[in-house]
Amino acid sequence: MLYLIKERHLSEGTFRFYVAALKFLYRTTLKREWMVEKIRHPRAKRKLPIVLDLSEVESLFAVTTNLKHKAILMITYSSGLRASETARLKITDIDSKRMMVRITQGKGGKDRYSILSQRTLEHLRQYWRKYHPNEWLFNGAKENDHLSTNSIQQLFYKAKKQAGITKPASVHMLRHSFATHLIEAGTSLHHVQLLLGHRSPTTTTVYLHVSRLNLAQVISPLDKAVQQVS
Numbered sequence: 001m002l003y004l005i006k007e008r009h010l011s012e013g014t015f016r017f018y019v020a021a022l023k024f025l026y027r028t029t030l031k032r033e034w035m036v037e038k039i040r041h042p043r044a045k046r047k048l049p050i051v052l053d054l055s056e057v058e059s060l061f062a063v064t065t066n067l068k069h070k071a072i073l074m075i076t077y078s079s080g081l082r083a084s085e086t087a088r089l090k091i092t093d094i095d096s097k098r099m100m101v102r103i104t105q106g107k108g109g110k111d112r113y114s115i116l117s118q119r120t121l122e123h124l125r126q127y128w129r130k131y132h133p134n135e136w137l138f139n140g141a142k143e144n145d146h147l148s149t150n151s152i153q154q155l156f157y158k159a160k161k162q163a164g165i166t167k168p169a170s171v172h173m174l175r176h177s178f179a180t181h182l183i184e185a186g187t188s189l190h191h192v193q194l195l196l197g198h199r200s201p202t203t204t205t206v207y208l209h210v211s212r213l214n215l216a217q218v219i220s221p222l223d224k225a226v227q228q229v230s
Helices: 002-006 012-029 054-063 067-078 083-087 118-131 149-162 172-184 189-196 206-210 221-229
Strands: 100-103 112-115
Touching (some): 067 083
Antiparallel strands (some): 100 112
């Protein structure tokens, strides 16, 4: 383990995978719990997600003129999807009667439902009339195959650049922004957890740290000083 850190210079995340493998070997395979009970590894660094302002989200849509690309970005944001979940959406997953989107076998092999935006639905109908997809909502380059996650990532980068957004983030930023904007609009943490498909509410609470909901009434002491002087 010292070799992995000092010689290989592995990242903390990769190092934890090695530790987990060692623990599995000794605890489960060899039944020698005492060998690993005192093994310690660095705690994962907790980073806050980067989110977009609503005006920045709108600018992404505004610069995306391709009907298909715009539909991809809109449903990814408005339903809080991972890029892999957007890529694997089928036409039958769009429930316009209940205004829901069904996500099949998301992260952790779980199915869930998320909300369907009325505005997104209207755009999806325009997209369907032009492209007429059969099984997959967004077809890929190969016949009878869905769009790749990498393709979604690349079209997001292109839109972000055209919109003049310099925040360093991937398409996953849309999912973070969806959750943060819901919380700022007063949606309960429990409902946001269900929409995102998080197993633990602890995972969802990170968006409380990003949200401006509890900070909206806080005034910087510098601004207060200016008010007193004036």
